[in-house]
Amino acid sequence: MERRGKLIVIGGAVDKGSFTEKNDEKEIEKNFNFFERGILRRIITESEFAINSRIEVITTASQIPEEVGNEYMKAFTYLGALNVGVLGIKTREEANSIDTIQRIENAHIVVFTGGDQLRLTSILGGTAFHRKILQKYSTEPVVIAGTSAGAAACSNHMIYQGSATEAMLKGEVKITSGLGLINNVIIDTHFVHRGRIGRLFQAVVGNPMVLGVGLGEDTGLLIIGGSKMEAIGSGLVILVDGRFINDTNLTEIELGEPISIDHLVVHVMAKGSLYDLDDHKLTVHRLEKTLLLKKMQTD
Amino acid sequence: MERRGKLIVIGGAVDKGSFTEKNDEKEIEKNFNFFERGILRRIITESEFAINSRIEVITTASQIPEEVGNEYMKAFTYLGALNVGVLGIKTREEANSIDTIQRIENAHIVVFTGGDQLRLTSILGGTAFHRKILQKYSTEPVVIAGTSAGAAACSNHMIYQGSATEAMLKGEVKITSGLGLINNVIIDTHFVHRGRIGRLFQAVVGNPMVLGVGLGEDTGLLIIGGSKMEAIGSGLVILVDGRFINDTNLTEIELGEPISIDHLVVHVMAKGSLYDLDDHKLTVHRLEKTLLLKKMQTD
16 A cells, blocks of 8 residues: 555654543643744654645544644644644544535545544544545655554554553553554553653564554654654653564463563664664664655655 | 672562551451462572571561561461561661571572551661671572562662652652662552553662662562572562663652653563673573473573
8 A cells, every 4th residue: 555645653742642532721831931942843843834734633532632633723723734634533424424524535634633542543433534544644745643542553453451560460451443544563651751652562572563653742753655763752662573473471461460481672762863664674763854755755 | 708698579469558557357367368379489499498498587667566466477477488587677676686596597589568668777777687688598598588568678779658649740759779789770569550560660760770679569589599499479570681781860859859760671571581690681481490490590
C-alpha cells in the first residue's frame, strides 16, 4: 500500500490524561507549553497548505468531546490556522454518514484527540469514515495526527489497557486491532511518566514481528511514506525490537505469571533522530534534523 | 578476586521507600508479605548455618536506624533465626572500631538495610569495616544481602540520585562508586513501581562495559561466585547490556538534553531465570530452579 500522507503520532501532554482532557483555565498554560514546543505547530507546517489547511479534529475518543474540541480549536487558531472544524463523531451511524465523508474528503489535516482508544476502534473501525481515512492517507498528501489515544489507535495493533506495574505478568496487557495507518508497529503513549515499558515488552514478546513504539510526553513521531520516522518534541521515543529474542517462557507460564525474555533490542530516540521501519536502521540526530531527513528521503 | 561468599540483592518492598523505613503497625502485614514470599527466608537458608547463623543487620543507610533494625530483628526472628544483632554504624569512627570488626568477623550473614545509598558509601567506604566485608566475601562462605539502598551500594558503580521521568536527560542520573562487592554492574532498585529504566539506560550508555541491573519490588538476585545470578522473588529483574550500542549522541549534547541510543540489549528475568556475568548468557527458567542452578554451578 502506497502512503502519500504523513502521520504524526504524539505521546500526550505532561501530567494529563490526554491533551485537553481537562479543560480548567489553569491547564491552558500547560497546553500552550505543549504546542509552543512545536508539536501542534508541526502538524500545521507539515501540510502543504499550512495555516490555510482545512483541519478536522476528531473527538471520538473523548468522553468530553465538546470541551476537547473547543480547546483544539483555540490551540490551532492561536497557531494561526484559519480553517478548523471539530468532527464529533459519537456513533457508527455518524461515522457512516455522507456529511462525515464529505468533510474528510475536504480535509488537509485530520487530528484524533486523546481519550479512550477503544472508543476510536469500536466506533470508527470498518466504517465509511475509516475506509475514507485509509484511502486518503494512501493516495493524498494529507496529514493525519493523533495524540495519546489518537496515537495508540493509529497502528494496526493497539494496546488498550494494562497496568504499568503489572505489565510483565502474562495477559495483563490487553491488545486489539488498531486503525491500521501503520503496520507491524504497536504504539504506546504517556510512556515516560507512566513507566510503561513493560507493556511494550509484553506486546512485542507475543509477536516479535511487531515493533514496540513508546512515545514520551510532549514527544512524537513524524512518519513519512509509512516507514521513515523522525522523533519530534522535547522528550524521548523508545523502540522495542523483539526480532532477536532468543528465548522466553511466555507459552509455558499461566496467565498472571511473570514473563522472562532473553534479548530484546531497545533504541532511545531524542528529537531529530530517525528510524527506518523498512531496514530497521536508526540514525542518531547529529546534523540539523532537516538535513538528515532530506538525506534519508533521498537515500 | 575469588568470591566464596554469596550476595543477595533485593529491589525493596512494594509501596515503600525501603523495607521497614516506615514502622507503622499497619505496615507490618505488608512486610510479612514481603518476607513470606521467600526473599528474607532465602537469606537465611542460603547460609550454611541456616537459622543458627549469626546475622548482623547494618542500618547505616537509614535515617531511622533503631526502628529499621528493630523491624529486621522481628522479621528474622519470625522466620526462626536464633542469633540476630543490629550493628547501627553511624560514623566512620564506628566503622573503624575493633568491636565492629570483631562482630563482622563472627557473622555468617550481613544484611544492609534500605535508606540512602550515599550514606553507605560515604560512611563505610574505605573503612576497616568495608575492607573486612570485602575480605570475608572473598574468602568465607558468608551471605551478604542488601535491600533497596543496601542493594544499590553493592555494585562497584552506584546510582544515588536521578528522577525517573528526566532520566534520559544528560547528567540527570548521578553515579558514584559503590562498595565493590560485584564488578562491572550497576544496580538500581524499586525498578518497576518507580519506572526507572531510563536511569539504567543513562548509566549504561556512559560506559557500556557496565551491565545495568534493575531490581523490581519483592524481587532480587542471588549471586554466587560473583557471576552466577538467579532471579528470586515475585517480580522481575531487568538487565540492560550496552555492549552492542552502535551509536549515541551522548558526547555531543549539553547537560540536560535528551540522549539518543542505538541498540541496547534488554533481558527480562522472572523467578528462577539465570544470568551468567562471565559469558553474558541468560537461561530462562523452565525446569525446577534448584535443578537449573545446580546445573549452572557444575557447568
